Amino acid sequence: MELTGQVAVVRGEEELFARTAHLFASATRLDCAANDLNTWVTTHRFASTAVAAQIAAHRAGGSRVRKIYRPGVVLDPRAAKGLADSRAAGADIRITTDEINETIILDGRIAILAGDTSAGIRNYSVIPLPDVVAGVRSLFEAAWRGATELAVYDAQTAELRALAPRVLEFLASGCKDETAARALGLGVRTYRRRVAELMTALGADSRFQAGVRARELGLV
Numbered sequence: 001m002e003l004t005g006q007v008a009v010v011r012g013e014e015e016l017f018a019r020t021a022h023l024f025a026s027a028t029r030l031d032c033a034a035n036d037l038n039t040w041v042t043t044h045r046f047a048s049t050a051v052a053a054q055i056a057a058h059r060a061g062g063s064r065v066r067k068i069y070r071p072g073v074v075l076d077p078r079a080a081k082g083l084a085d086s087r088a089a090g091a092d093i094r095i096t097t098d099e100i101n102e103t104i105i106l107d108g109r110i111a112i113l114a115g116d117t118s119a120g121i122r123n124y125s126v127i128p129l130p131d132v133v134a135g136v137r138s139l140f141e142a143a144w145r146g147a148t149e150l151a152v153y154d155a156q157t158a159e160l161r162a163l164a165p166r167v168l169e170f171l172a173s174g175c176k177d178e179t180a181a182r183a184l185g186l187g188v189r190t191y192r193r194r195v196a197e198l199m200t201a202l203g204a205d206s207r208f209q210a211g212v213r214a215r216e217l218g219l220v
Contacts, residue, residue: 008126016124031105033068037082065091071201076217094147111136
């Protein structure tokens with residue numbers, strides 16, 4: 001672990017977990033923002049056991065877990081169990097279409113920021129500086145207020161999630177919109193609207209980027 005002032009920079013989730021396990025074990029409030037369930041794999045696993053159990057035991061005292069994800073997580077069938085486990089452990093989950101900083105905040109005192117990936121390993125910064133943590137908390141709270149509750153988002157995107165696999169297949173094949181729309185029993189305008197919604201959910205600016213992101217998530 002490299003120390004820069006009071007900021008600890010660690011490489012990879014295994015080192016992050018080894019260095020911060022005691023913080024998660026004692027935490028009674030956890031806020032998390034992530035693009036998908038892959039960023040904090042080990043951390044999520046730990047939080048869903050030790051931290052979630054502790055929060056459940058102390059729920060009367062106001063303990064809580066809040067998680068914000070990008071829409072792509074809702075489209076990923078493999079993520080369903082992770083979301084279900086988090087909700088069963090008492091986590092409040094919301095979905096945002098806005099860009100987010102992948103972050104974990106423990107008890108409002110420690111911020112863990114996901115950094116760049118180098119040689120296949122991601123760096124993480126563990127920050128205990130009060131002023132910096134306060135700024136990170138402010139960003140999280142703004143994102144939380146603007147996000148949609150998971151159950152509500154699920155209801156709003158039920159049709160999109162059902163259509164997503166076939167729409168992605170049509171995009172990958174280069175099929176014309178008119179042909180794809182006809183195969184799905186949709187009007188061309190409706191099909192194009194669904195494609196635009198899917199691109200937004202995947203955080204893509206183009207159909208090509210949507211295909212790349214879908215492959216990253218294992219959707220195609």
